[in-house]
Amino acid sequence: MIADISRILPEYKICQKTFRSSIFAVGVGVHSGAKSKISFHPAPIDTGIVFRRVDVTDKNNIIPATYEYIVDTKMCSCFGNKEGVTVSTAEHVMAALSASGVSNAYIDVDGPEIPIMDGSARDFVFLFDCVGLIEQDAPLKALKIKRKVSFTDDKGVSVSLSPAQEGLTFNFSIDFPARIIGHQETTFMLSKDSFKKEIAYARTFCLLQEIEYLRSMGLARGGSLDNAIVVNGDSIMNPEGLRDELEFVRHKTLDAVGDLYQAGMPIIGAFKGNKSGHYHNNMLLKEVFKNTSNYEIVDLNNFIKETEKNIAVA
Template sequence: MQHTLQAKATIRDIGLHSGAQITMHLIPAEENHGIVFIRTDITEGDNIIPARWDSVVDTQLCTVIGNDNGARVGTIEHLMSALRGCGVDNLIVEIDGGEVPAMDGSAMPFVEVIEQTGLKVQSLPKRAIRVLKEVRVEDNGKSVTLKPDEACVFAGEIEFGHGDIGYQRFETQLVNGNFKHDIAQARTFGFLHEVEYMRAQGLALGGSLDNAIILDADGVMNPDGLRFTNEFIRHKLLDAIGDLYLAGGHILGLYDGVKAGHAINNAILHALFASDENWEYVDLSVAEGQITHAPREGVMAFA
């Protein structure tokens, strides 16, 4: 069945890029409402932005959604990932600034707020998007493939020249709490020279070792180190789960990303919805929601 929150929840923290203090309210919504953002600081014109793949207006540094009035909300992927991981279908997100609070750079703070607030079971079945045909997007050595599968599976791989990252591959199925213990704690990451450049451009003003993994030439700069030895690919999958939730529902299929980022994640949704032959809506029963998936040999790998 569909779910929303039991009650209103409020989150306050700085924005990763603006450095400004942001207040965000998570408000229960009725069945079939979906996830919708409202910019409460915009008082003239349309301030409502549906969290949908066709509302994405920028993917350079994060996923940004917007409307025709110019209202935008950025860095939505960690919150969207938490909503997908916790099974929240319907929600109003009131926010008084242009980006979602950074928190610790992962989805776990949002998961904790959702769990503390509690979920309300609604009266209509949860609607999922079943992948019917393989769809693939490639761009300059990056790729994302969606394949038919009876479960919701996210797999991916990355490779960086930095010795603390190297080659990493990971796969998880979004069932039985896997999101919380496999994905939610993985933090965003960047390199010191990139952070310094972005700050010179007026970006990443709220970024710090408190909300990101930062690497210099010698290694991870965070005093407490990594939460997982392969935290980097886990975070890439966290982003992908949030980006793909902009489909408007759970995806029944296998996502496989190679060096994927926000732009190609949005491109795969455009490719998926380009033809009705690629997908169909299905209502998920309790039993269907518990379908398991057998990993393919060689897919599960930990760097």
């Protein structure tokens, strides 16, 4: 029905989008080790991305996927509502939603963890390609960064968002003592195609000693070489090797793509991160929204018209 309306009234070049129909996947939670199901459903205009914990029936089970609802960033991005209902390891699915251009969706999970799949966003992108998206009869808005905003933690690790002419670019660098990682840097401009080609397949990674510590605390029970790169000293334990030599920094970029979608809309800006993680990404968004001089919410159709006009004049 929504699709039919938008075909008759193609008023907007860039519309909000939702799933054509419902689709689901089954996997394991990386920490609980429990099997969990995630299903994606169409949602009306201006819903945004909303998680629903379908196993919770005695209290509010709805959790909007925006930066204000982040309750934990230690090992992943975990969203939670006021009733204490949470959904964790949301960053990879958020990255796939962002890159695929999904504006509105209900995402049902039957437990506290999003399935880890293969540790990357590849399966989610594939799923969204299979189900397809429909255009909705409403313009898409974006968060345009108007001046540089940074966040630096007490160890000097920092992230920033600066103004950009168009789109969202990423510059990420990491430094690890393990020689297989070492210093890695990547730059990337977000689009569905570039995400699929350069970022979506990059798996999460951890150091062997971290896993041993997490297991001693009863965590990482679902973690295995099937869903993470495990670094042991200067080499990796995965027999199949790396998917590419920059897989580590590309995965950090994947996490940042997902975390920045907590803005609730696409961003027009330039992101820079150095050794940073989920905590920094979330704090950066909080910093942006603290002051209305930092940003402007633009209708992407008007923004593109203006950009085209400027190019014509130039």
